[in-house]
Amino acid sequence: MSKKKFVKDSMVNMTEFVLPNDTNTLNNLMGGRMMHFMDIAAAISAQKHCNRIVVTASVDHVSFKKGISLGSVVTLRSFVTRSFNSSMEVRIEVWVEDLTRNTKEKSNEAYFTFVAVDQNGNPINVPPIHPETDVEKAYYEGALRRRQLRLILDGKMEPEDADELKAIFYDAKDTKDS
Amino acid sequence: MSKKKFVKDSMVNMTEFVLPNDTNTLNNLMGGRMMHFMDIAAAISAQKHCNRIVVTASVDHVSFKKGISLGSVVTLRSFVTRSFNSSMEVRIEVWVEDLTRNTKEKSNEAYFTFVAVDQNGNPINVPPIHPETDVEKAYYEGALRRRQLRLILDGKMEPEDADELKAIFYDAKDTKDS
C-alpha cells in the first residue's frame, strides 16, 4: 500500500434519520445514539485511510448544544486529520436538518481516535497523511495538542511535559497581561 | 422535592450482554455501542437524582483500553457526583467479564453531564447532592476541575480563568522543579 494518502481519501458522508427508538421521552435523539452514529462514520474514515480493521481507542470531549427531534435528518462528515504510528485522529462534524421546516444547522463536532490492528488485534503501523488545504493543515497541526491532552487525561504524560498544551495556558495569560 | 439527595440515591447497576450486532469485524464491541450503554446508565442516574427528564449535555474524554469480545458481559455502575444549577455530572465505571474464563476486569470510566429540563425542554434547577464517604467527597471536589476543562474545551471560559485546572500545570511543574 505505497500509495500516498490524502485527507480526502478518508472522507465519509453519512446521513441518518432519527427513528423512535433513537429518542428519549422528550422525543429527542439520545446522546448515546449520536455517539454511536459518530463512531461508525469515524471508524469508516479510519478504515479508508489505512485499509485495515480499526478499533476505537478514545473519544474526546463532545458537547451537545440542543435537542434533535424525532424525524430530523442528521448529516455527519468525517475525515482523518493525522496519523501517529498505529493510531489515527478522526474529526467528525455533525449537522441537523429539519426538512419540513427547511432548516440546517451545525450541531457539534468531535475527535475520535482509532488504532489499526491485524487479525489478532495487535496494533499495526498506518501510513502518514498529507494535508493539502490550509484547513487540513490547521487540523493536522492541532492534532499534536489534542494528543497531548489525551495522554495527560489518560495518565500517560506528565502535564509539565505537554509543551503544546501548556502554551494554551501560558500564552493566554501572557496575551491578557500584556 | 424537599428530600435531601445522596450519591447512593442515584446509583445504577446495569448489565449488558455483547450481541453480534454490537460488534465489529473482529467480533469486538464497537466503541459507539459502549458509549450508548454508558449514556443510558448515566441518564438514569441523573433522572434518579432530579426526578426530571434529562438530556445529555456533554461527554468527557473516554479511552478504551482493550477489545471486549462477543459474548462478554459488560457491567456498568453510575452515580451523580455533583450538581450545578440545572446540570449534573455523572461518573460511569465499566467492568468486563468473560464468564466462561471467569475473569473480570475494569474496562474504563467516564464522566457524562446531563441537564434537567421541563416538558418544553427548558433547563430547570436540580437539588444539590450530599457526598458522604471520602470517595464521594473526592469526586465532588474533582467535579469543579473537570467542569472548568469542559468550559474551556467548549470555548465558554478563558484558560487563564480556570483556577482549578491551571493548578494541574503549575503545581506539577513546581513539584518537579523542587
Added chain:
Amino acid sequence: MSKKKFVKDSMVNMTEFVLPNDTNTLNNLMGGRMMHFMDIAAAISAQKHCNRIVVTASVDHVSFKKGISLGSVVTLRSFVTRSFNSSMEVRIEVWVEDLTRNTKEKSNEAYFTFVAVDQNGNPINVPPIHPETDVEKAYYEGALRRRQLRLILDGKMEPEDADELKAIFYDAKDTKDS
C-alpha cells in the same frame, strides 16, 4: 473449578429503559420483551454460577400485574437458587420505577431453568450451590417442589410421584379440615 459456589456469586443487577419499540399500542411494555429481559439476566446468573455456556431449558409461570409505561426504568435482580446435575434454577425479581414520579414497585418474579452445555451443546455437570442466609435456604428448599411441578407439566413425572408437590394439596386440605 473447585471453588465453592455461593448464591451471591451469581447475583446480577440489570437496568433497562423502556424504549418505543418495546411497547404496544397503549405505550406499555410488551410481555414478550419483558420475558426477553428476564431471560438475559437469568442466563448471565447461570453462567456466573457454572462458568459454562448455558441454554434456557424452561420458564415457569409468570404473571404480569400492571402495565409498565414507555420511559419507565425496569430493574431486574437474578440469582441461582439451586443446581441439579447439569441444570440450574434461577430466580428473577423485577421492579419498575417511574423516575419523574419517583415511584418504585415490585412488578413480578419468575423462575427460569438453564442447562450448562459444552461446545457441542451436550449437557455438562455444574457445581452445587451453598445457600447461606435464611432466605437463600428457603429458595433452595422450594426448588425441589418447583422442579416436580416442571417435571409433571413436561410429562416426565407422574403426579402421584411428586411427593413435594402433592403436599401442597393434601396439607392445605388437612390444614383447612382441622
Added chain:
Amino acid sequence: MSKKKFVKDSMVNMTEFVLPNDTNTLNNLMGGRMMHFMDIAAAISAQKHCNRIVVTASVDHVSFKKGISLGSVVTLRSFVTRSFNSSMEVRIEVWVEDLTRNTKEKSNEAYFTFVAVDQNGNPINVPPIHPETDVEKAYYEGALRRRQLRLILDGKMEPEDADELKAIFYDAKDTKDS
C-alpha cells in the same frame, strides 16, 4: 360486535427467520427471543378474537427441548382456546425447520393469557368463543384446569378449592392403584 366468534377467527400463522442477534454464543436462538415471538403471535390472536387492545396477563410454563440454530425458520401457530370475562387463553404451537436439511419438527407449545383493555387500560369484557372441532373442544375444556393452576400459582386460589386441578393428583393415583 354481536358476531359469533370461532377459534378459527383468531388463528395466526407467523414465520420468523433466526438472525444473528437472536442467538447466544452457541449460535442457538435465545429462549427470551422465542418468548418474544410467542407473545407477539399470541397477542395478535387475542386481538383478533376481541378486536380490542390486549395486554399480556400471564405466561404458563414453557420448556425448550433442543437448540434452534442460526438460520432456522421458526413457524408459530396460535389461537384463542377460551375466554373468561375480560381474559383470553391463547395456545401457541412452535415448529422449527432447517430448510437446507429439509427437516421440520415440533419445538414446543405454550399457553399465554391476555386481558382486553380500553384506551385507559381498564379491563373490558370479551365475547365467548365457540369451539367446533373435537380438538378445539378439548382445549376449551382443559382451559379451566390450566386457569386453576394459574390462580394457585398467583396466590389467588387456595389449592383445596382447585377442583379441576386436584383431579390430576387424585385420579392419577386412583388410576395407578387400580
Added chain:
Amino acid sequence: MSKKKFVKDSMVNMTEFVLPNDTNTLNNLMGGRMMHFMDIAAAISAQKHCNRIVVTASVDHVSFKKGISLGSVVTLRSFVTRSFNSSMEVRIEVWVEDLTRNTKEKSNEAYFTFVAVDQNGNPINVPPIHPETDVEKAYYEGALRRRQLRLILDGKMEPEDADELKAIFYDAKDTKDS
C-alpha cells in the same frame, strides 16, 4: 432431492406487527421496511422449494396503495411460481388488518427473484415446479413474460426479442383497433 415439488411446498404465511421503529413521522409503515418483510417471506419460500441457501436476485415493480398505520397487523403469503435453471420467481401477497376496527384489505403484491447458491455463493440448479390449480398455472405462464421484462430492464435482452412481452403492446393495440 428427487421429490417432485409443488407450489404448496413453498407456501409461507408470515404475520408482522407494525412497531414504532418501522414507521415514518406520520406513524405509517415505511416502504423500505415493508420490502424487508417481503424479502424475508419470499426468501423462505425459495428456500423451501430448493432446500438451498438463496440470495435475492431482483425485485419487480412494487406499488404501495395507502398508508399502513402503527399497530396494524401485516399478513404476507408467498410461494414459488416457477423456476428457471438456478433462479426462482416468488409471488408475495400482502394484506393489512386493523384489528381494533376489524378490517382486512389487500395491500399489494410483488414478484421477487432468488438464485440458489452453494456454500461458495456459486449458482446451482433448482428443481422444476409442478403447478396444480388453474391459478397456479396462470402464475406459471405469466412468469415467462415477467422474466422477459426483467431481462430487458437489466439490459440482458433486446426488446424486439421479447416475444412474450411485445404481445402486450401489439395485442392491446389490435384489440383496441378491432
Added chain:
Amino acid sequence: MSKKKFVKDSMVNMTEFVLPNDTNTLNNLMGGRMMHFMDIAAAISAQKHCNRIVVTASVDHVSFKKGISLGSVVTLRSFVTRSFNSSMEVRIEVWVEDLTRNTKEKSNEAYFTFVAVDQNGNPINVPPIHPETDVEKAYYEGALRRRQLRLILDGKMEPEDADELKAIFYDAKDTKDS
C-alpha cells in the same frame, strides 16, 4: 416556498456499515435490508425537494448483481430526477467498498417514487425541478418513460397509450430491421 428547486438541492449521501443482523446465512447483505437503506436515502431526497412529509408510492425493478459481504461499506447517493403534481421520482445509486481490500464498485441503481402528503396523509403538490447538467436532463427526460411503465404495471394506463414506452419496442425493431 417560492425558491427554485434544483437537483443538487435533493442530493443525499448515505454510508452504511453491513452488520451481522443485516446478513443471511452466507454472511451476505439481505436484499430486503438493502431496499430498506435505499428507501431511507430516497425518502430524504424527496423530503429535501418538497419540504413535506413523503410516503413511498412505488419501487421500480431492482436487480442485485453480486453478494455484499458482512463488514462491507455501502454508499448510497440519491436525488430527485423529476416531479409530477404530488409525486417525485428519485434515482438511487449504490456502491460497495471492501475497505480492507481497498475495492469500490457500483452495485446497482433504482428508481423509487414518493408522494408528498399533508398532516392528514392527503397528497399535496410539490414544486417542479430544474435539471441543469446534461446528465440531469437525461434523467429528467427518461422519467416520463419510466412513469408510463409504472402506470401500465399498476393497471392505470393501457399499453397502447404509452407513447414514450412503445417507442422502445418499435424503434428497437426498426433499428434492427433497417
